[in-house]
Amino acid sequence: MTGTPTTSAATPLLEELLARIAADVPGTLGAAVSVHPRGGVLSAAATYGISTAFVPAQLTGSGGPVPVAGRTGVPVVTADVFADDRWPGLTLTGMLDRHPGFAADWPRVRGVAALPATWDTDGLLVLSVTLDRPATEETVNVLRRYERLAAVTLVVAEAAQPDRTEQMLDLLQSRAALEEAKGIIIALRRCDPDEAWSTLRRASQEFNVKVRELAVALVELIAGAPATQPDGERTITPGPAARRAAGRLLRVLEGR
Known part of the structure; x- marks a missing residue:
């Protein structure tokens, strides 16, 4: 949207x-x-x-x-x-x-x-x-x-708007990925949800990647496996840049 x-x-x-x-x-x-x-x-x-x-x-x-x-x-x-x-x-x-x-x-x-x-x-x-x-x-x-x-x-x-159902599903899926990534940041930084979201958003801007791709890449990096997602067009597939950004963000979060 x-x-x-x-x-x-x-x-x-x-x-x-x-x-x-x-x-x-x-x-x-x-x-x-x-x-x-x-x-x-x-x-x-x-x-x-x-x-x-x-x-x-x-x-x-x-x-x-x-x-x-x-x-x-x-x-x-x-x-x-x-x-x-x-x-x-x-x-x-x-x-x-x-x-x-x-x-x-x-x-x-x-x-x-x-x-x-x-x-x-x-x-x-x-x-x-x-x-x-x-x-x-x-x-x-x-x-x-x-x-x-x-x-x-x-x-x-x-x-409720015409032709918005698919967009709503996209948004809900993106929010799910963001919440998972925020949970990871909260656990690693011992911060509150506001700071976790700010950290994720700043990282996406700094590395010039979509925040939802960064979120999924971070979840997959921590899990060592693909994130659980719906099949089809709503699957969020992080690109190489998002995966590199997730690695750099994780190193920062872990103090390495």
């Missing part, structure tokens, strides 16, 4: 998901699901509350936690978003000027948490919340409880 995924079928489910997140995170003023598909740009797929204005502003020039999470693939947490020097273009004055309809709410904005998660094999979705209090690692932990549901919702929405 390239470009922005079709999310109209998923929007009601995503909006319900965001309402549940808001109920779970004290002090939530807004929440959003943003999608960064392969070959596309990060865009808001569904929003709740003040994030209806806040997330698009971050994605269209102001900068902020959401685009940073989408670019780096790691969670971003801030206790005071407008005072954070990581994104000097995102200011209280600027938001008051751009979106006066939320004038009563902008001064209440404090913390933001943005959690990236795998959506397609080369892209991310980003779950984010905007709070009236500092965001913490516990905020990120709450978002983690919803990341898989958000990803599945998007997969189901893609499957």
Whole structure:
């Protein structure tokens, strides 16, 4: 899949998901699901509350936690978003000027948490919340409880589109390979799933190979046997470059 995924079928489910997140995170003023598909740009797929204005502003020039999470693939947490020097273009004055309809709410904005998660094999979705209090690692932990549901919702929405069944099966197979490879990295590095995904994604970019091929090559290298996969066109067959990259990545992971 390239470009922005079709999310109209998923929007009601995503909006319900965001309402549940808001109920779970004290002090939530807004929440959003943003999608960064392969070959596309990060865009808001569904929003709740003040994030209806806040997330698009971050994605269209102001900068902020959401685009940073989408670019780096790691969670971003801030206790005071407008005072954070990581994104000097995102200011209280600027938001008051751009979106006066939320004038009563902008001064209440404090913390933001943005959690990236795998959506397609080369892209991310980003779950984010905007709070009236500092965001913490516990905020990120709450978002983690919803990341898989958000990803599945998007997969189901893609499957509902005409001629998308094969693409959905491809995506599900790719996700299975990615999860296995992430498990290997977690075991070797003793890291969390976010760091494992970032490690795999950086390696695929550094070695210029598809991340799904790298994932399968790593699994097969560890197992010493072909990975279990479906027959036919959905079989992921790593090329020589992916196998070399897997070997180099394994040596790094093992400290050799």
